[in-house]
Amino acid sequence: MTGLRERKKRQTRQHISDVATGLFLERGFDAVTVAEIAEAADVSVNTVYNYFPAKEDLFFDRATATIDRPARRVLERAPGQSAAEAVLGGLREDIVERTPWAGLSEGYAHFMRTAFASPALLHRMREMQLQMGQRLAQVLREEAGAAPDDRIPELIADHLILLQSSLMRAGGACLLNDVPPAQAAERMLKMLDDAEWLLSDRVLDYARRPAES
Template sequence: MSGLRERKKQQTRQHISDVATGLFIERGFEAVTVAEIAEAAEVSVNTVYNYFPAKEDLFFDRATDSIERPARRVLERAPGESATEAILRGLRQDIEERQPWVGLSEGYGKFMRTVFASPALLHRLREMQQQTGQRLAEVLRAEAGAAADDRIPELVSEHLMSVQASVFRTGGACLLNDEPVPEVAKRMLEMLDDAQWLMSDRVLDYARRPAA
């Protein structure tokens, strides 16, 4: 029964988020109230807040997964693989497979326009990017066995997050111009290849897991 309850909760959460996102894209983030979202989703306002403590959470409903993804890839890297290689490999695979969080889908340009039109959503996006980098730096420090005063984990994290942000910005700009998804994916992969080519060996080899 607990598994069924959890599935129903996840379904309710996703339904509320989908309804909210549709309203935000149609009318703009600031123009839509939580009460209107609750009415459209046929739930109470309290139910909305039980699932989403802040209005911005309704739009960025996968924020936790996004923040944890680079760190998780480092933790799950293969024997002989470095932290940088694991992150770049995962990002490349996401683009090739058109994973939802990469944004390579028809209509994603509307999603991005909604973000850029809202100071609150832009602020939350910057917060998420900062939290992602901080979480990655924590994992890099632990995996590399770096001392507490060693700045290298933070610098490697900042570098990798800058690469990821640049790749996503490239894709977002293309989608805003309504370019075909296959062409957008191609340009994102080319930028990722160029960024990797420019990396020093120290960054590429950082926190390499011993071979099995």
């Protein structure tokens, strides 16, 4: 059970993040200072930095979970399921259910416009994608029992993360062009079908978890 102190810390972190996001969306990321965020959230600047080491962390406040998501899906894959099937199946589920991870919620286009307008945030997105691929490759190597000099885990991880990134860009482009979320989801699912059809059996079968007897 989460203690009172921990709950208060989470509430404070969420409050600061919510205040910062509101200011970023209103004025742009680069125009807002950490001092202004602290004042608006009624906390000290040091408190902001205690929860968010960098200003970019205030915008991407779920970065850790986002980076870990594909790898976690591999670790939690069902008996008989391969690594690629777990990652692609999770993407499909996110799109169908329009979870926040799929970027298909109302108002997400404004969030994206704010991110694309800031060189610092664009750089952070590239860093997050790189870290996501590295984390996935690490898990693939462990789950497949691959040798240290085997490059297959990295190649498959790069392939899957690039596919995911392409899906997110396609969905984001739809929203930026005022395509309704439901229609954007349909386009993303069709793109996912096509991408999965193009994958080789080696990719689709890699690190398949043994089926239950």
